[in-house]
Amino acid sequence: MEPSLRSETRKKVAEDVGCEAGDEVRASQRDIDLELGIRPRPGWVIEERYDMRREMQSIVPNLFLGPYSCARDRPLLLTHGVTHLLCILDEREARIMRVVHPDLVYHFINVSDSFSENLIPHFPAAREFLQQALANSSHKVLVYCNNGMSRSPCFVIAYLMEILNWDFPTAYGYVQNRRFCISPNDNFKLQLKEYQPIHRARMAFMNQSSRPDDASSASNQDANGAHGMQRHGAKRRQYEEDDEYADHYGSAMNESSSRSTARGDIEMG
Template identity: 30%
Template sequence: MSSEEESVDQTPPTCGLLGLLLKNRRPTGAVNEVWPDLFVGNAATARNKTLLQNLGITHVVNAADGPQHIDTGPRFYRDADIQYHGVEAADCIDFDLSPFFSGTADFIHGALSQKGKVLVHCARGISRSGTLVLAFLMIKEGLTLEEAVELVCRSRNILPNTGFLNQLCQLDSALRRRKM
């Protein structure tokens, strides 16, 4: 294998990913569809049940779940017939979000398989939610990390913190090894 082929098959460094994430940024709204029937948004979107119904949202992933964060939970959505998946995560570089990648990807995949529409949110819809959506695209849709970043950034500005980016790089490397 040539060194050029080898570099194509490698996870990009964090600084390269940051460059991709910061390239071609433009204003994005409170909620954006980043993959068919998969939306990334902020806390205000998640709390607006009328907007969620207008968008046809059937499932919500709260990447900032819990009383110290955005405490919506399944009871909040009970009257809206929305299924809920909570991830109690802090947006700090030393928080390990990777244990939630697989379960969240399964939840999103299950919802989309049932013709549902999913909102993944955190406080601002930038770091935690962006990370979980990238992980879903890698795990369930077979995209590389670079491909997932480029795809999501076409529709929404996301910027996972460097700790989350490192975790996504580890996931990307693991998934690439499995394909070999």
């Protein structure tokens, strides 16, 4: 995401929750496993209505979350200006829930709503699609699964953790305060919590690698070359270990795949 767009997103989020963009926003659902770090925070939840689960909600600027029924509703998509759809469906659902709007851009991620499913291997593909779409301020994205309560919220939560550097409880609480009915299974929530150190280690390594060397660092490298290389090697190994952990965590998903289409041009079996 471009810095200007990231800044705009941060500002809008801060305005929506009435706090600075790094402050905590806690979840209000009282029966969430407290060991995951989510605590109730009264007063932050939008008015709860049962029929809201059938609607789509704006989470951050140009990013919506909702159920499949909203993805089918062409007038609704036009009203909100939706141009891209991130579809979190398993193979059976994808065969039934075919693309119906050929002028929109779709990206399918093959994930089932089961306790044994692994989400972490699919987060990078979702992030890339969302970043490319939202880099254009005229684009708007709807992220959806069957009912918009379990799988698709997890991908939105992971995205906010990445672009805003929020921890899991903060991102979870913020998304739930926008769409109160989200209810990922305990395995999905645990994966989101475990994804936090993975993506932060990746970002730390990327920031370290992209930092330009100045004259003083170059001279220090000659004086302390062995020590500097040892420290850099340790950081690199830590990053690689985190990536290896993510790969290992998703090893059961080797048969899963992400399918992408542009302008609805997709062939589904």
